[in-house]
Amino acid sequence: MNVRRGRPEVDAIVVGAGPNGLAAAVTLARAGLSVRVYEREAHVGGGAATAELTLPGFHHDVCSAVHPLALASEFFRRFGLAERIELVVPEVSYGHPLPGGAAALAYRSLDRTVDELGRDGPAWRRLFAPLVDHAEQVAEFTGNQLLRVPRHPLTALRFGLRSLEQGSPLWNIRFSGQAAPALFTGVSAHTMRALPSVATAGAGLTLATYAHAGGWPIPVGGSGAIVTAMVDDLLAHGGEIVTSTEVRRLGDLPPARVVLLDLTPKALLRLAEGELPAGYARSLRAFRYGNAVAKVDFALNGPVPWRAEGLRAAGTVHVGGTRAQISRAENAVARGRHAEDPYVLVSQPSGSDPSRAPAGQHTLWAYTHVPRGSSVDQTEAITRQIERYAPGFRDTILATNSRTAREVEAHNPNYVGGDISAGEVSLAQLIKRPVLRPDPWRTPLAGVYLCSSSTPPGPGVHGLAGWHAALSALRHDLGVNRPPDLSPTRPA
Structure with a gap:
């Protein structure tokens, strides 16, 4: 042809x-x-x-809400996206509620993040400082074809060794507390795969590097x-x-x-x-397609009443508990089951962009991972999981819109079976x-x-x-x- x-x-x-x-x-x-x-x-x-x-x-x-790659992408940098539209960058790139009412917060400032992580702060710095210091090189390496010879081999080697560590059963060897491992696991779980794995660790390293190097921007409107x-x-x-x-x-x-x-x-x-x-x-x-998302959008009469107040400033919140709890949930999905206590990825854009909702009210964007092709509505599962860390959340809900994995694919056939990664x-x-x-x-x-x-x-x-x-x-x-x-x- x-x-x-x-x-x-x-x-x-x-x-x-x-x-x-x-x-x-x-x-x-x-x-x-x-x-x-x-x-x-x-x-x-x-x-x-x-x-x-x-x-x-x-x-x-409708799908993507927060854009960690908007400032890092070579295409968008050449295109001058930040000059063409208004982007707001929350001080807290992402947060992670923990059992007992505490939370781990990934600030744009690596130093502040390290300070608040306590005894695991120095380990977090050692993990990320060499990547954050060379974030443009990380973007060049991860934003191209992995088969090619990297232009910055030392940065690629550092990235690779960290991916191997955090993608293996040795992933806890670096940390001694609960907060830092959960914080990293939440960002790694974006990939919809069993944990730990090298691919999930690589994704987590990339996203977390951008979180500290420039933040995760939210487009106004x-x-x-x-x-x-x-x-x-x-x-x-x-x-x-x-x-x-x-x-x-x-x-x-x-x-x-x-x-x-x-x-x-x-x-x-x-x-x-x-x-x-x-x-x-x-x-x-x-070519294999991965597992899927089921998504729920919420109209709220006020902000999410997080028990840990620091989460209110976060553009993104990863809900699911400890590293072990998130792993259990994601591994259940990898085996073709719906998790009883699912990992939920939450975006609260109206906290940074009031134009998203009427005065004093808010929009909330949330999805959880489900087996590919699932027809199960996850509104209650997502609401219950958020409520666990934000008592009274249910009472703030004015309306919801839900899409099952099958409906996600029907809306966009590129999302085969509800796989928003297109593979x-x-x-x-x-x-x-x-x-x-x-x-x-x-x-x-x-x-x-x-x-x-x-x-x-x-x-x-x-x-x-x-x-x-x-x-x-x-x-x-x-x-x-x-x-x-x-x-x-x-x-x-």
Whole structure:
């Protein structure tokens, strides 16, 4: 199959208007190409959309809510995201309630975090200081393909050794108390995998490094502000977006020089209809999807009444108890069961951004991990778990909106079975994502590229998968070897 058949109607077509698809489209348009984006839904944004899901005036993030990668991503730094939209950065990046009413807090300040962790403070400093001091090098290493030789080998070695330690049964050897291990386990559990593992530890190290290096920003008005900035830039440089249009076959697309797909390997197999080489198709079919999320959005009549008051300043709260309790919950999900006392990831954006809710009221975003394809509503399980650490929480609830894992997939087919990572986040699949190739974004079909979270560097609102795929397309098919300038256009 060759996308160049006939006279090209546009230079580049992008299928899927999520953050990665839009990042690819922006990059290509900035290179002077004509770009058209097709989106299945009536609106754009994918995992970075904002909507009134509960009551009028309550603005909820549909998927991603807090953006640790917004300041670290090379794409967003080149794009000047922080200059285009307002980002608020809570003083407490994330917090972790503990049994008995205490809490561990990860401040933007590494020093303050260390001070409040008591006897495990020096161990936390030794774990993170070398990474925080070289956070840009960590971002470069983790924001690319792990198969390549790292540009900063010493930082990569430090990162790797820490991942091996915290991803093995030796993960408690560094700590003697309860707070620090729980704090690290909560951030590592974002990956929806059994604990401990090297992949979960690597994710935890990355996210926690950014928490101390610059904080975890929250876009004012909602995650949709990030998408709006990219859409505005794309349109300003001649791009176009066609919504409410589902692409069922690659052959249905108009002629173009390149096609970039913000889709999963499962979708590529369907769109290519048997035209892929047998070996490549086998690799795509072998690509594994992980477990899932069930999400609940809350409209509240006031802030969450956390027993530990320090949690009220946190943009994100990891609820689940001690390291052992979270591990037990996540390992139950890994075995295909719903956890009795689940790990719950909570975002409370209206504490930093009052525009999210009517005066004096709040929005709350929460999800828990469930087996892939689950149809179980988790509203009560999530409410009960938050109530355990915030007595009276139930009385603050005005309305809820719940999505099971199946409903998460129905809303966005890239989330296969409810897997918002678009593919299991294991060490093997971080190296082989979705195939083991020097350029994993480039498919064997001439001019066709994958640019979703199923490609490196994996999940998150960072735009990097789209940016890398677009750079590959520019090099291989469009004769452009230098990355285009993405900086905000300033008036003459």
